Amino acid sequence: MERRDIEIFLTLAEELHFGRTAERLHVSTARVSQTVKTLERRIGTLLFERTSRRVVLTPIGRRLEEDLRPAYQQIHDGIARAVAAGRGLDGVLRVGFVGTAIGQLVLEIANVFHARHPRCRVQIRESHYSDGVGLLAADEVDVLVAAADTRHIRDLDQSPVLLREPSVLAVSARHPLARRESVTLDDLARAKVLCPRGLPDEVDEVAVPAATPGGVVIERGPDFGTVQEMLALVGAGQGVFPVPAHAARYDSRPDVVYLPIRDGLPFEWRLIWRAAVTTNRIRAFSEAARHYLTAGVNPLLER
CATH class of the missing domain: 1.10.10.10 (Winged helix-like DNA-binding domain superfamily/Winged helix DNA-binding domain)
Structure with a gap:
């Protein structure tokens, strides 16, 4: 073979x-x-x-x-x-992420990366929804871990999908939907859906479509720039928002309930970087991520 x-x-x-x-x-x-x-x-x-x-x-x-x-x-x-060894892989790789759980995942991948390339150091940087891909454009990070498909965004490149997880809907514990065991995308028409600042329109529309499968326009609520802002708005009953399933474990709050979205699109985590500055460090980090996640187990859900 x-x-x-x-x-x-x-x-x-x-x-x-x-x-x-x-x-x-x-x-x-x-x-x-x-x-x-x-x-x-x-x-x-x-x-x-x-x-x-x-x-x-x-x-x-x-x-x-x-x-x-x-x-x-x-x-x-x-x-x-x-x-x-032949290419002298050393220096610093700056990796951006959104959310505590993804930060932990990045650090675990960084351990695999460092074991392979001990002369190269990983420096992490927390990003926010409002940052979008701006940290990449401003050259503040070299690579960003994000649940977004940026193939149609000019000047960006991305890795294959590293990790998939189901989507859940964050709703106020006082909202009528909170009494359900699960929801569908059609249920988004029964509440305002929050708007993340900073995301390109084509990425935002993947997370939150303009209309339900039944054709009802989805009303948009207040905007937010960070995960904590989003959770505060949800808990206060200002709107709902689809989030990855790991949020139920890492972002648990008494005023927020997480409901599985039966027909929701999965969150697909990738590495994103500027196509013009693809480096050996980025390639090596992508390989380390794939190696760490080879077992097919989602460490964010299985711990």
């Missing part, structure tokens, strides 16, 4: 989705499909069960993944260390 074939197989075993695997490895979906078919012909059995709805490993596929992953990771780490 070629190294690229192993990489495609292991990534698909982790993602269980042909499209996401292709996006992450910067190859076509057809290339992923053809590689898997070639491996299955060579081995003589199916490695994945495929239907129109899902992809799962077969027992033989899972055993192959368990056998290959440690050896592949050892090779990958060895090459990474050699490249870092």
Whole structure:
């Protein structure tokens, strides 16, 4: 098996989705499909069960993944260390984040990064909703951890999705919705939805659509610039706002209730940076993040 074939197989075993695997490895979906078919012909059995709805490993596929992953990771780490030594990866990487939980996640990734590149130091910087991507534009951070898709924003580049988590709706404990076990996007029409300052319109509309699936316009409430401002407004009954599921653990308040959004889009965390200044440090930090999150467990939810 070629190294690229192993990489495609292991990534698909982790993602269980042909499209996401292709996006992450910067190859076509057809290339992923053809590689898997070639491996299955060579081995003589199916490695994945495929239907129109899902992809799962077969027992033989899972055993192959368990056998290959440690050896592949050892090779990958060895090459990474050699490249870092040859390129002299050192200096400081400035990483921005929003929220306490993401700050902890960044520090854990930084530990993996520093173990691989001991001469390079990670400096963290808390960002706010009102900062948007301004810290990148102002050259105050080199890379930003954000739950946003910026592919259509000029001059920005981004990593593949590092982490996905469900969305929940932050509502006042006194709001009628708080008595529900869950909500849908149609329920957003029953309350004002807060407006984050600083986010580009195309990013904000991904988090909060202009209308419900039923076509009802979603009324917007007061704006906010920080997580704490948002929670204060929600707790005071000034509006609601969709947040990642980890908020129920890290931002617990007696005046705020978090309700699962059954048809809500997941929050997808990526690294974002200025395309013109892509560096070896950014690439190495992205690799460290993917290595730390390889197990497929969301550390923000599983602790």
